[in-house]
Amino acid sequence: MFPVRLVRRQRRSPSLVRMTFTDPSLDRFADRGYDQRIKLVLPKPGGLPLSAFPTGVDWWAQWREQPADARAHIRTYTVVAVRPERCEIDVDFVDHGITGPGSRFAVEAVPGDEAVIFGPNADFAGEAGGLEFRRELGGTARQLIVGDITALPAINGILERLPADATGLVSIEVPHEEDTRGVHAPPNVDLMWSVTDRGDDQGDAVRQWLTALGPLTSDHAATTVIEDGVADSYWEVSAGNTAVTETADLSAWIAGESGRVRALRRMLVDEFDIPKAAVCFMGYWRSGVAAS
Known part of the structure; x- marks a missing residue:
C-alpha cells in the first residue's frame, strides 16, 4: 500500500x-x-x-x-x-x-x-501479478490488441514494450478524433482507430482482419474465469499467465466495456475457432454502472 x-x-x-x-x-x-x-x-x-x-x-x-x-x-x-x-x-x-x-x-x-x-513492490523478487498481456509471445505470435478509451493507457504501455519486429493489429475505439494523438506502434503492427462520433464500427474492422488471416493455431492452455458480482464485469485469462508450451499463431488482448468484450469473445471463439486460452478477455467497466 x-x-x-x-x-x-x-x-x-x-x-x-x-x-x-x-x-x-x-x-x-x-x-x-x-x-x-x-x-x-x-x-x-x-x-x-x-x-x-x-x-x-x-x-x-x-x-x-x-x-x-x-x-x-x-x-x-x-x-x-x-x-x-x-x-x-x-x-x-x-x-x-x-x-x-x-x-x-x-x-x-x-x-x-x-x-x-x-501496487507492486520493487523489493519483491517474485511475480507481483497485475499483468495479463502475454509478453512472452510479444515477438513470436501475431498480436491482436483491442480496446476502448478505458483500455488506451494499458494499450500504450503494451505498445511501448513490444519488440520492433512485432506484427499484428491494434484496434482502439475512442470518443473523439483528438483522443488518437500520441500513440505509436511498431512498423509491422497495424494501428486502427474507431471514432464513435464518426460512426466507425470496431467489430467489423476486427472481423475483416481475422477473416483475411485465414486458419490459425494457438496453445490450448487452461483459462481462469473471474466474475465480479458487483460490477458484473467479465475476465477470462490464461491460467497463471504461464509460459506457452506450444507454438502460437495468435495472441490476443481485449479489454473495455464488458458487453463489448463478451461480443468479441463470441466472435473470436465461435466464428473463428480461436482457443480461449489464446485471448485475455477483460471487462474494465459495464455500461450503465458507475464503475469508473
Whole structure:
C-alpha cells in the first residue's frame, strides 16, 4: 500500500486526464510496464477517512466489513509512468463527467488531494501479478490488441514494450478524433482507430482482419474465469499467465466495456475457432454502472 497525494493534473485529450501522484514510499514502486494495473483507493464524500482504510494482509476482507455507504471506493487503473527517482507515478483517468468516483476525481481533484495505491513492490523478487498481456509471445505470435478509451493507457504501455519486429493489429475505439494523438506502434503492427462520433464500427474492422488471416493455431492452455458480482464485469485469462508450451499463431488482448468484450469473445471463439486460452478477455467497466 502506497499512501499518495496528487501533485499534478494535466489534460491529455478530450477524454483523458493524467494525474501525477507522489509520496516518498514510491521510490519502491516497481515499474513492470505493459498493462500493469493497480488498485486506487479514493475516499467517499462524507464517509470514512482514508486513515480508516485497512492496509494489512486481510485488507480486502476488512474493507468489505466496513459499512458500504461509508467505506472508501476502490477502482482499478493502469500505471502510465513510474519515476522512482522522483517518487512519482502517472495514472490516466477517463473523464466521463460526474458519473462515478474515478471520473469525479478526474474532474474535481486538485493538488494535495490524497489517495492510496495498492501496487507492486520493487523489493519483491517474485511475480507481483497485475499483468495479463502475454509478453512472452510479444515477438513470436501475431498480436491482436483491442480496446476502448478505458483500455488506451494499458494499450500504450503494451505498445511501448513490444519488440520492433512485432506484427499484428491494434484496434482502439475512442470518443473523439483528438483522443488518437500520441500513440505509436511498431512498423509491422497495424494501428486502427474507431471514432464513435464518426460512426466507425470496431467489430467489423476486427472481423475483416481475422477473416483475411485465414486458419490459425494457438496453445490450448487452461483459462481462469473471474466474475465480479458487483460490477458484473467479465475476465477470462490464461491460467497463471504461464509460459506457452506450444507454438502460437495468435495472441490476443481485449479489454473495455464488458458487453463489448463478451461480443468479441463470441466472435473470436465461435466464428473463428480461436482457443480461449489464446485471448485475455477483460471487462474494465459495464455500461450503465458507475464503475469508473
